[in-house]
Amino acid sequence: MDCRDSEIYKLKLYVAGRTPRSAVAISKFELLCREHLAGMCSAEVIDLVQNPKQARVAQIFATPTLVKESPAPIKRFVGTLLDTSQVIEALGL
Amino acid sequence: MSKELSKTRTGVSGLDEITGGGLPQGRPTLICGGPGSGKTLFGMEFLVRGARDFGENGVFMSFEERDTDLVQNFASLGFEIDGLIAAEKLAIDYVHIERSEILETGEFDLEGLFVRLGFAIDSVGAKRVVLDTIEALFSGIPNEGILRAELRRLFRWLKEKGVTTVITGEQGSGSLTRHGIEEYVSDCVILLDHRMIEQVATRRLRIVKYRGTSHGTNEYPFLIDEDGFSVLPITSLGLTHKADNERVPTGISRLDTMLGGKGYFRGSSILVTGTAGTGKSSLAAHLAKSTCERGERCLYLAFEESESQIIRNMKSIGIDLQPYVEKELLLFHNVRPTVFGLEMHLVIMSKLVEKFSPSVVVIDPISNLISIGNQGEVKSILTRFVDSMKLKGITAFFTCLISGSKDVDETEVGVSSLMDTWISVQTIETNGERNRVLYVIKSRGMAHSNQVREFILSSKGVQLTDVYVGPAGVLTGSARIAQESRDRQAEREYRERIDGKKREFETRKLAAEAQIAQIRSAAGTGKGTGKFYRRGRRKKAVAERTADRSGSPEAC
Numbered sequence: 033m034d035c036r037d038s039e040i041y042k043l044k045l046y047v048a049g050r051t052p053r054s055a056v057a058i059s060k061f062e063l064l065c066r067e068h069l070a071g072m073c074s075a076e077v078i079d080l081v082q083n084p085k086q087a088r089v090a091q092i093f094a095t096p097t098l099v100k101e102s103p104a105p106i107k108r109f110v111g112t113l114l115d116t117s118q119v120i121e122a123l124g125l
Numbered sequence: 126m127s128k129e130l131s132k133t134r135t136g137v138s139g140l141d142e143i144t145g146g147g148l149p150q151g152r153p154t155l156i157c158g159g160p161g162s163g164k165t166l167f168g169m170e171f172l173v174r175g176a177r178d179f180g181e182n183g184v185f186m187s188f189e190e191r192d193t194d195l196v197q198n199f200a201s202l203g204f205e206i207d208g209l210i211a212a213e214k215l216a217i218d219y220v221h222i223e224r225s226e227i228l229e230t231g232e233f234d235l236e237g238l239f240v241r242l243g244f245a246i247d248s249v250g251a252k253r254v255v256l257d258t259i260e261a262l263f264s265g266i267p268n269e270g271i272l273r274a275e276l277r278r279l280f281r282w283l284k285e286k287g288v289t290t291v292i293t294g295e296q297g298s299g300s301l302t303r304h305g306i307e308e309y310v311s312d313c314v315i316l317l318d319h320r321m322i323e324q325v326a327t328r329r330l331r332i333v334k335y336r337g338t339s340h341g342t343n344e345y346p347f348l349i350d351e352d353g354f355s356v357l358p359i360t361s362l363g364l365t366h367k368a369d370n371e372r373v374p375t376g377i378s379r380l381d382t383m384l385g386g387k388g389y390f391r392g393s394s395i396l397v398t399g400t401a402g403t404g405k406s407s408l409a410a411h412l413a414k415s416t417c418e419r420g421e422r423c424l425y426l427a428f429e430e431s432e433s434q435i436i437r438n439m440k441s442i443g444i445d446l447q448p449y450v451e452k453e454l455l456l457f458h459n460v461r462p463t464v465f466g467l468e469m470h471l472v473i474m475s476k477l478v479e480k481f482s483p484s485v486v487v488i489d490p491i492s493n494l495i496s497i498g499n500q501g502e503v504k505s506i507l508t509r510f511v512d513s514m515k516l517k518g519i520t521a522f523f524t525c526l527i528s529g530s531k532d533v534d535e536t537e538v539g540v541s542s543l544m545d546t547w548i549s550v551q552t553i554e555t556n557g558e559r560n561r562v563l564y565v566i567k568s569r570g571m572a573h574s575n576q577v578r579e580f581i582l583s584s585k586g587v588q589l590t591d592v593y594v595g596p597a598g599v600l601t602g603s604a605r606i607a608q609e610s611r612d613r614q615a616e617r618e619y620r621e622r623i624d625g626k627k628r629e630f631e632t633r634k635l636a637a638e639a640q641i642a643q644i645r646s647a648a649g650t651g652k653g654t655g656k657f658y659r660r661g662r663r664k665k666a667v668a669e670r671t672a673d674r675s676g677s678p679e680a681c
Contacts, residue, residue: 093241112233
């Protein structure tokens with residue numbers, strides 16, 4: 033991903049396996065980072081099937097989930113991030 | 126069904142009996158109940174016992190309590206969760222859902238949860254899983270439609286994994302669980318209940334459904350104490366117990382004599398009724414002492430007096446129970462009946478019996494139980510208790526206070542028909558004093574005495590003496606003593622009269638003999654010629670014959 037210059041936003045997307053739903057979420061996430069958060073976020077996609085330990089560490093129960101770890105407060109976006117404008121609003125952009 | 130359903134033993138005492146072996150293996154079981162009914166404890170005990178006693182590791186997925194809190198809370202119950210986690214026999218995963226952080230943006234599923242659970246199961250090789258309380262998801266996840274579909278999938282997935290799962294659910298109004306989870310868990314549903322009856326808390330458990338197997342259908346009382354969960358399926362067990370021929374001495378030799386010479390039957394039930402202060406507890410103390418003297422254990426359940434009070438009071442009649450308490454042969458359990466409900470008393474009593482395994486149990490008195498239940502309830506409790514004691518071959522001794530106005534053949538709790546031996550102690554008031562009498566109303570299977578005995582509480586314990594039965598009627602106490610001394614006096618006088626007569630005859634006999642001797646000597650001086658001598662000899666023989674006759678008193 034191409035938005036690692038500064039770390040105002042720390043975002044992590046958790047998916048479970050390479051399912052169509054995961055694919056939708058990943059592409060939406062990438063789009064969001066590219067178009068609205070360019071240069072101001074660190075973003076990471078984590079596949080829980082590969083990294084099951086992470087599910088417990090990050091308190092994930094639903095997938096896909098986008099976690100905004102910083103700035104506080106923590107937000108969890110559950111779902112395929114279908115409505116980008118809603119996410120942008122919630123992120124306070 | 127041709128094949129018996131395989132079951133997983135819970136290790137929870139009593140539950141495996143009423144479920145016929147445990148929870149359905151490899152399937153989910155729903156445990157529902159109100160707040161504080163013991164759902165979480167049940168789940169944790171299921172896992173801890175599995176890991177500790179049955180070699181089946183477990184995963185506890187908590188949606189409500191933090192793992193650190195769980196470890197702490199259960200440490201007080203003697204569940205060393207820390208140790209089990211360190212030994213990789215148990216895994217706890219706390220799923221924290223903060224509704225305010227969550228925003229729904231499109232489609233999702235609970236695959237994250239599946240991954241987490243799957244990882245935890247694999248990490249310890251779990252055979253048992255507890256989800257406590259999965260309904261927390263309903264308040265955390267905005268989309269109920271997705272959640273319901275995912276729960277259905279979750280339970281199917283758990284079944285495929287072959288893990289035995291316990292799912293807890295909060296009881297809702299009018300339904301088993303608030304969110305209707307019972308819809309997805311169809312194999313086994315257990316309801317825990319914690320209700321107040323007359324300000325007394327009672328816990329009960331009921332198996333609502335258990336597919337493919339027979340199970341107990343009653344409501345069973347259960348207990349949560351320092352050993353965890355225990356269900357005591359004490360129902361009327363039926364009359365299948367074996368009768369024992371062995372005898373248990375009563376501790377009072379005279380009472381043994383009254384009971385066919387040997388005492389009570391082992392495993393029988395004994396009832397002692399009497400009005401206040403008739404010495405019922407003293408009979409109980411004698412039995413307790415004689416039991417402990419033989420090196421057997423005795424459990425003394427007292428509803429009226431404290432342990433030290435009983436020991437002090439019994440010392441006054443020469444029964445020292447203290448050494449037996451110290452030797453752990455005698456165990457007192459003193460509790461006011463009003464502390465718990467009736468069912469709970471039964472559970473506690475049964476648990477004590479199980480733990481202490483006594484050969485004699487004393488309940489002093491049962492009449493007090495009536496203060497927390499009606500006659501029918503008390504009778505039902507006692508019937509079940511008597512049955513379970515008989516099944517274990519334990520001699521049960523009950524005392525029951527009856528009010529003076531009542532008929533002696535009637536107990537307030539109506540249990541006399543349950544009892545094998547029934548002894549009545551009464552006081553009889555005469556001449557300004559009250560005296561105790563004892564008699565055996567019935568004693569099944571032995572030739573018991575039909576006599577009334579006077580019952581004396583002395584510093585050497587209970588003593589039984591014969592009552593005075595004579596022309597003056599039945600006499601006890603000082604009247605008996607007075608009558609006895611009058612009798613002794615009369616006998617002495619009679620004897621003296623006889624002796625006087627005997628002496629009189631003796632004197633007369635001696636006088637007669639002296640007379641004969643005199644006659645004989647007179648005849649001896651008159652002998653001269655041989656002819657006369659011959660005649661004299663005949664005369665002498667005649668004289669002797671006459672003397673014999675005159676020597677006997679009738680001739681006088």
